[in-house]
Amino acid sequence: MPASVAGAEGRGRGSAIGPYTVLRGLDDEASGIPVPERRFIGRSADGDRTVLISAPLPGADPGRFLAEAETSRYLLGPWSSPAAEVAAPGDAPWHARPYVPALPLPAALTVHGGPLPERTVRALGAALAETLAIGHGQDLAHAGVSPSAVLLAADGPRLTCFGAVRAAAGDGAPRSGLPGLESGSLPPEEAAGGRPHPAGDVYALGATLAYAATGYTVPEREELPAALRSVVTACLSRDPAARPRPAELLDLLGADGPSPASPAAASGPMSPGTVLLRSAEPAGRAAALLGPGWLPGRIVAALARQSAELLAATLPVPPAPQD
Secondary structure, eight states, rough: HHHHHHTTTTTTTTTTTTTEEEEEESGGGOOOOOOOOEEEEEEESOOOOOOEEEOOOOTTTHHHHHHHHHHTTTTOOOOOOOOOOEOOOSSSSEEEEEEEEOHHHHHHHHHHHHSOOOHHHHHHHHHHHHHHHHHHHHHHHOOOOOOGGGGEEEEEEOOOTTTTTHHHSOTTTTOOOTTTOOOSSSSSHHHHTTTOOOOHHHHHHHHHHHHHHSSOEEEEEESSSSSHHHHHHHOOOGGGGGGGOOHHHHHOOOTTTTOOOTGGGGGOOOOOOHHHHHHOOOOOOHHHTTTTTOOHHHHHHHOOOOOOOOHHHHOOOOOOOOO
């Protein structure tokens, strides 16, 4: 294994990944929720840049990992999380994006002490549905939605792990049980080896919202909050054709909350120009649901602690050269 990643296997502070030094790992393995990539918070040698770094799991195909990272650069929308930097050809695989204080969804449930409030789940679902609608308008299936792929930040979620299902195995190869893929979030047709498609993203979104609301990606129907039951159940239909589209989900999830009409929403059917407008002006329905109080207080406090700890963190001093 290349030295630039080998030292990071144990998520040790001071390990190097590409040009960055690891300050800490992002994920808590104790949650038991699979993560399709290794994620770290790192800093540049000059201390000017703090980033979220991703590297493939041991044994993963580095070519597929990097191909998905490259494609993610084209993602639009305020809640998407495209790669900003990707390893150079021939180097150990990694990619990075700017850091914002954030908690993976499983860690957020741990901090909160259980499932999230309905208001939080509704806002989360609207933001993720909006993100998928924009991506699908670009002809991009995310193929990586799962609880671990969702990061909660103060201003809204970030959807990461683009292409995790495609990176895990090529079309035609069964994906059920593969490392890093959360079985409850994996659409049945993709678990069997089918090509990832937009309806599969909707299934995975339903499982992720179920997890946020109950702590399980495949709860009993009665365990879901009554106000979210029909929405989540529709997403989890085993028939891809019966699943709602992301734009429909945005309507349903925002039905009981503020829903100001943005210029893009009022302009009729989505076109390439509309996608650009929506991504450039995040003042739509999802943003309206992500106002003050959308996150529980314990999660907000945890984000503040994370930010303070990283501001105070210093890079390890390299050993002095030997004479």
